[in-house]
Amino acid sequence: MAVYTDVSFEDLERLLEQYDIGQPLSFKGIAEGIENSNFYLQTDRGAFILTLYEKRVVSEDLPFFLGLMEHLARAGVHCPLPVKTRDGTALVQLNRRNGAIVTFLTGISLRRPDVAHCAAGGAALAGLHKAGEGFALTRANALGPKGWRPLFESIHGADGIEEELTALMRTALDELEAGWPQGLPSGVIHADFFPDNVLFVKEAVGGIIDFYFACNDYYAYDLAVMLNSWCFEIDGSYNITKGQSVINAYKAARPLSDAEIAALPVLMRGSALRFLLTRTYDWLNPDPNALVRPKDPREYSKKLRFHNKVKHAREYGL
């Protein structure tokens, strides 16, 4: 959660002159997303989110993110639809930042999704994967396997967070680089499909948000990110009932190949390592301008240690 860049009403008024979305009725900085500044905007024509992109989001990637949201929304995915200016562009400039206005989605993110939510989320992830087919732009996964070693090497002092954390990461990295699966079905993935980024209205998915890690990679890797973030309990144990719920709902919409099933334990380790690396880095290098507390890396070292003992996808509920 963060509001980095200040936007006055006067800034907003000038911005809205470029759009045809009515007069502002309410405008508030909201604590959402860790990468960008977000504002809730209500006008006489509807509710919107204004996002200003901070340094972590590279300008060159914005056409991919905004184009993807438009592609997915047109294909029926409940995701924010970028609003175009009168000139037909989705990307604008405000206070020396790139920015965009997207439609506001109703719904609430759950801290602890239950089994029914896991099923709805799993189906939504498969729907997103299918809807992404045919999207013309591509983006490499900057936080995929090739990005892990440079990130690992930029981390200094991890053992101050947890004993032997450096060794845990190094061993996983060596093994994953050697044994990463090849040629699995791939396409557009969300890459950050945490419960935070799925809005529920009762037990139905009302919205999928925060596409700023989206990229092209293995679909089953995205499923692993979801299982890692939806199916562990607060005490650190893996809830296989929730895992089954996610996987069965996903499979019903997009069947998993034998190769994807065989790769699942490795993908689970990989996605745990990815979040362990970024959280460890952010923990040791807090952004002094960030209005956000870094997330605890130890949640993911615990998950990685669990996955290190897993032999077969059955143990995740398959």
Add this chain to the structure above:
Amino acid sequence: MAVYTDVSFEDLERLLEQYDIGQPLSFKGIAEGIENSNFYLQTDRGAFILTLYEKRVVSEDLPFFLGLMEHLARAGVHCPLPVKTRDGTALVQLNRRNGAIVTFLTGISLRRPDVAHCAAGGAALAGLHKAGEGFALTRANALGPKGWRPLFESIHGADGIEEELTALMRTALDELEAGWPQGLPSGVIHADFFPDNVLFVKEAVGGIIDFYFACNDYYAYDLAVMLNSWCFEIDGSYNITKGQSVINAYKAARPLSDAEIAALPVLMRGSALRFLLTRTYDWLNPDPNALVRPKDPREYSKKLRFHNKVKHAREYGL
């Protein structure tokens, strides 16, 4: 702006069981208010703000604040109305904090109110003063003249912010303690009537918010707080046209006595010193848990130096 205390959807669901305000549709931490954690809550019955009171707000004061908002709202002031639980209380407990749900008000706070906004704001302030009559509870102004010396004495290192800042504050404090006006008309004042706390829908006041400094004190002191925060331009100059606009609109609704007019220059110095002291203290003692950047005290040292040269209320537009 701040969100200090985390509230999960599960916390919210438990909280809402106590109320009869429908099912949650949207819930987001908002960057509003520097004293408390605030959340925007939309249900199928309306829009609300959930506030959790952090340490700066003393529990004993909450019945005053919540009772005052209810009193003012019933008297026609556009201010948040505290929502009662099924048990009839406005004050609840959540995550070891006192909290309250109030109605959400439409409107946007302006960074630079123009002359017409100043008139609407001045009239709203007078309306608030008149509507506060008859409110049964009282609260001393903790940040009134008696509070300034202890606050001043707790400040160390002010000259590192600005040359001779300590001397500026000490001289003002000595003079104000000796010459503070006695027996002016008094009652319930807002005490923080900054543009941030007034929501406009076009040129009309749609809401007055943030009553957590409200107290009993001189009405004309409240007017001085408003003039100080609404009528200076970014370059530091006092805009007498805006001053006239505030004062004339205020007077039309609540006439000023000769004593109030005579006291205005002293009250302007006093209210400038009050914000200079708190901003200087906060600048030198930033709260490590605060998701907020301290406001620059030099805005108010500049204003205080201006007021030190003023001889008559005419110079403010009277």
